[in-house]
Every structure is written in C-alpha cells, then in structure tokens.
Amino acid sequence: MTTVDTLLSKYDHGLGFSAYTYNQNLSWKGSLDDISFEQIAIKDKLLTLDKPCYIVKVAGKIGVTNEGYLYPTENGTTAQVELLTFVPPIRIQQLGDPNFLSFHGVKYAYVTGAMAGGIASEEMVIALGKEKILSSFGAGGLTPERLEAAINRIQSALPHGPYAFNLIHSPNDMAIERRAVDLYLKYQVTTVEASAFL
Structure with missing residues (x-):
C-alpha cells in the first residue's frame, strides 16, 4: 500500500502546477496506488480519454489518476490528496461537429480519404460504412466502367x-472527369470528395 511518506521519498519529477483550481469544494477520493507520478504512466493516464482524469497533489508531488471519484467537501477541510483539476471522460463519438454526424449518418466525425486507382477499395468503403464511418472510394485513374461497377457494389452493400x-481533377483527360460526374449524377451519389483541383 502506498503511503504519503513513500511518495515523498520516491517521486521528485519536478512537476509544478499553476492554474485556477476547478472547484475548491470538491476533493478526490481513491487509492494512492492508483495515482501515477512517473512521466510515462502520467502520459498513459492523460491519453485515456474514456475515463475521467484527475490531477492531484500528494505530499507536494503532482500525480495523475483515472480512478477514484469526486466528493463535496466543506470549506476549510484539508484532504490528504489535493485536487488540482479534473477533466470528465470524453468518448471519441463526442469529437467533431454533431451536424456532420447527423448529415452523413455516422458515429464518428472522421473521413477516410480516397487513394487513387481503387486503393481505397470497395471492401474498405463497405467495411467502414457498416461501422458508420464515412469512407471515400479512390476513383482517380479508373475507367468509367470500373467506376460504375464500384458504385453499384457499394450502393448495393450500403443502400x-x-x-x-x-x-x-484530370486536366489532361477532361472526358474521364466529366464521365465520373455523369456517373455520380446518374446514381445519385450525394457525397463526393474533390481532389487535385488547382
């Protein structure tokens, strides 16, 4: 079991903290064993976005934990662990613009970009689409027949x-570019990623 004396003797990482205290009427409660004081462990805790992150001070040492909980304290009450600040958990689905999520019918505000020549393939677009992630098929450099087959396959799998x-943009072959536009209009492709237009 970790004690305050153990922390005083073991961790001297030189971290300081100067910020506005989030709420002086809240304290952190949990096991001292759950608090990290070493750089790599602190980084791991800071990157754990789906859990709350508490920045605390114990015996003059600053540490980070994702465990424990907050509780209200009376003014003037001194806790063994001083709460410096905290950040509530954030799910990856909360990042980005909610309008983007609803407009495209996706879970995440991310887009996988197209890679020409079908490298961003039908399989990739379909697999990500089934997970509600927007993915762009790499139509650049493909014949109109190949592009039409891809449209049919993707629309069949993801109606x-x-x-x-x-x-x-294909300035050296405007007919191919125009044919792609015609196919998108014909099949009512509503989301188009434009690239290389200068």
Missing part, C-alpha cells in the same frame, strides 16, 4: 450509406 466517391 443508405455512409459512403463517398472521389472526383479527381
């Missing part, structure tokens, strides 16, 4: 999306 198709 309600989400999916996107790439439209790459």
